Amino acid sequence: MLSLRGVSKVFQIGADRKVAIRQIDLDLRSGEFLTIIGSNGAGKSTLLNLIAGTVPPTTGTIRLADMDITGVPPHIRARRIGRIVQDPLAGTAPSMTVAENLALASKRGRRTLRLGLPSRMHRRIRAQLEVLNIGMEDRLDCSVSTLSGGERQALTILMATLAQPEILLLDEHTAALDPSNAAMIVRMTCAFVERLGLTTLMVTHNMEQAIELGDRLVMMHKGEIIHDIAGEAKATTSVGELVDMFSRHHIVDDELLLERVC
Amino acid sequence: METLLIHALEQGLAYGIAALGIFLTYRILDFPDLTVDGSFVTGAAIASLLLSRYGFDPFSVLVIAFVAGAAAGTVTGLLHTKMKITRLLSGVLMMIMLYSINLRIMGRPNLSLLRIDTVTRLVDAAWSGLGPVAILVFITILAMGVKFALDLFLRTELGFALRATGDSETMIIAQGVNTNTMKVLGVAVANGLVALSGALVAQYNGFADVGMGTGTIVTGLAAVIIGGTLIRSSRIGWMTAGVLVGSVIYRLAVVLALRYGYVIGFQASDMKLVTSLLVILALVAPTLRERRQRKVRAC
Numbered sequence: 001m002l003s004l005r006g007v008s009k010v011f012q013i014g015a016d017r018k019v020a021i022r023q024i025d026l027d028l029r030s031g032e033f034l035t036i037i038g039s040n041g042a043g044k045s046t047l048l049n050l051i052a053g054t055v056p057p058t059t060g061t062i063r064l065a066d067m068d069i070t071g072v073p074p075h076i077r078a079r080r081i082g083r084i085v086q087d088p089l090a091g092t093a094p095s096m097t098v099a100e101n102l103a104l105a106s107k108r109g110r111r112t113l114r115l116g117l118p119s120r121m122h123r124r125i126r127a128q129l130e131v132l133n134i135g136m137e138d139r140l141d142c143s144v145s146t147l148s149g150g151e152r153q154a155l156t157i158l159m160a161t162l163a164q165p166e167i168l169l170l171d172e173h174t175a176a177l178d179p180s181n182a183a184m185i186v187r188m189t190c191a192f193v194e195r196l197g198l199t200t201l202m203v204t205h206n207m208e209q210a211i212e213l214g215d216r217l218v219m220m221h222k223g224e225i226i227h228d229i230a231g232e233a234k235a236t237t238s239v240g241e242l243v244d245m246f247s248r249h250h251i252v253d254d255e256l257l258l259e260r261v262c
Numbered sequence: 263m264e265t266l267l268i269h270a271l272e273q274g275l276a277y278g279i280a281a282l283g284i285f286l287t288y289r290i291l292d293f294p295d296l297t298v299d300g301s302f303v304t305g306a307a308i309a310s311l312l313l314s315r316y317g318f319d320p321f322s323v324l325v326i327a328f329v330a331g332a333a334a335g336t337v338t339g340l341l342h343t344k345m346k347i348t349r350l351l352s353g354v355l356m357m358i359m360l361y362s363i364n365l366r367i368m369g370r371p372n373l374s375l376l377r378i379d380t381v382t383r384l385v386d387a388a389w390s391g392l393g394p395v396a397i398l399v400f401i402t403i404l405a406m407g408v409k410f411a412l413d414l415f416l417r418t419e420l421g422f423a424l425r426a427t428g429d430s431e432t433m434i435i436a437q438g439v440n441t442n443t444m445k446v447l448g449v450a451v452a453n454g455l456v457a458l459s460g461a462l463v464a465q466y467n468g469f470a471d472v473g474m475g476t477g478t479i480v481t482g483l484a485a486v487i488i489g490g491t492l493i494r495s496s497r498i499g500w501m502t503a504g505v506l507v508g509s510v511i512y513r514l515a516v517v518l519a520l521r522y523g524y525v526i527g528f529q530a531s532d533m534k535l536v537t538s539l540l541v542i543l544a545l546v547a548p549t550l551r552e553r554r555q556r557k558v559r560a561c
């Protein structure tokens with residue numbers, strides 16, 4: 001489904017070179033759900049940016065279902081790749097209403113001089129939201145800036161799924177939310193991923209979550225994939241084992257230690 | 263006093279069309295575009311040339327002016343999106359280039375429309391039954407027409423994409439929209455409106471002058487800010503209505519200042535200084551308020 005071959009990314013900052021991704025090879029089957037963990041600066045976000053196309057790779061090729069998408073601009077890839085980032089503000093247009101945002105998402109890139117939100121579509125969106133039962137149907141005509149972070153992230157997921165992508169990229173998309181909202185968003189995400197059979201890449205700092213969700217787990221460090229487990233191996237691994245894995249690479253940092261103590 | 267009021271309304275609505283363009287770039291697209299100081303004159307220059315030299319129909323020159331302004335805006339948009347020049351500098355460069363181009367179009371620093379059938383003269387003659395408000399009625403219809411056309415445009419799929427581009431680029435790219443195209447389109451339409459306004463003002467005043475566009479951005483911002491303060495709404499229709507109201511109020515203030523300002527030693531040439539100071543005040547007010555609140559929280 002998705003395949004990365006010899007992909008690296010070098011950021012040039014003045015005279016300095018910063019290797020963010022180092023010769024990564026990665027293959028995902030259709031419908032596979034991959035969780036990604038790794039310390040700060042490991043290159044997790046950069047990896048997703050490369051797949052989304054917002055960052056061009058320095059070397060290597062990226063293929064999506066037998067099509068080389070390495071040089072395809074991000075807005076074209078977006079028709080097949082949905083993406084949700086950590087910042088709830090980034091995923092929606094805050095000055096537009098909930099219904100207008102959803103209408104935008106259901107257009108799948110069509111930009112004509114037809115009405116953006118005809119009343120027919122407004123009714124359909126309301127009906128769809130009533131089924132979901134998340135209380136959003138009463139706030140269809142409120143501007144998104146009046147929603148909470150959790151509600152916005154829920155809206156972002158709705159928008160991502162309306163566009164019916166084949167691949168979903170999630171970059172710590174619950175990190176900015178309180179625990180109950182985060183749990184709600186995770187439930188929503190999993191429901192959609194399952195229903196649409198999406199191929200999913202999810203970055204998280206929560207190791208328990210990384211083990212619990214999905215069917216494959218990779219650990220990244222300094223731009224490389226240092227651990228890749230799936231199936232039985234993933235199901236039976238533990239947070240302690242993963243932390244040991246980190247320490248074997250001499251990368252125990254305070255954060256990880258803290259997480260084990262708690 | 264009554265004619266003074268009528269003149270203020272006429273001018274407010276005529277310049278209000280330019281303010282709608284500035285609203286589109288500044289508020290909707292989040293693109294502070296300085297091209298307008300030049301494209302306003304481009305509209306006036308082309309209209310005056312076509313009317314005085316080639317005997318064009320005064321209504322059609324309004325449309326031609328719009329197209330010319332849109333072309334100028336397109337160049338600004340491309341300078342920014344294709345050549346990666348900052349938004350401010352792209353606008354400034356285009357504005358300066360337009361200065362030379364406008365002089366080329368007119369062939370000299372100003373063109374008179376004396377004894378030429380301008381829209382205002384035609385309307386005055388055709389609607390003489392309306393008496394002194396004939397021109398006001400015409401300009402009102404024109405400005406409202408532009409307002410509703412802009413409202414409608416911003417409610418289309420394309421308009422949605424444009425608004426979202428100004429709101430959150432990450433989001434709209436993820437929705438499959440090329441933000442560069444949207445920026446070029448927005449800046450083009452905005453400058454089209456500004457040039458249309460310039461063509462109208464030139465006919466209204468009976469002349470075009472190469473310096474008549476100086477400060478268009480600031481007076482336009484003043485109208486946008488006054489309108490946004492008086493009519494607080496996130497609905498497009500109310501926002502554009504606010505821009506026209508803001509423009510009228512601004513012109514009213516200008517007319518009154520010019521008429522009675524001498525009492526406090528005010529000169530016409532002081533207007534741009536005062537306007538800019540007002541705009542600065544309006545722009546920094548939110549930051550100042552925020553800073554004060556933060557101080558309170560810190561204590």
Ligand SMILES: Nc1ncnc2c1ncn2[C@@H]1O[C@H](COP(=O)(O)OP(=O)(O)OP(=O)(O)O)[C@@H](O)[C@H]1O
Nearest residue numbers: 011013018020038039040041042043044045046047
């Ligand atoms: N636009 C950029 N310009 C320069 N360097 C960058 C850029 N983006 C990322 N980097 C660098 O690349 C490295 C990897 O960054 P990345 O954001 O992918 O890390 P991450 O694994 O997502 O970390 P975190 O867990 O903190 O989100 C970092 O060292 C970062 O400083």
Ligand SMILES: [Mg+2]
Nearest residue numbers: 044045046171
């Ligand atoms: Mg990151």
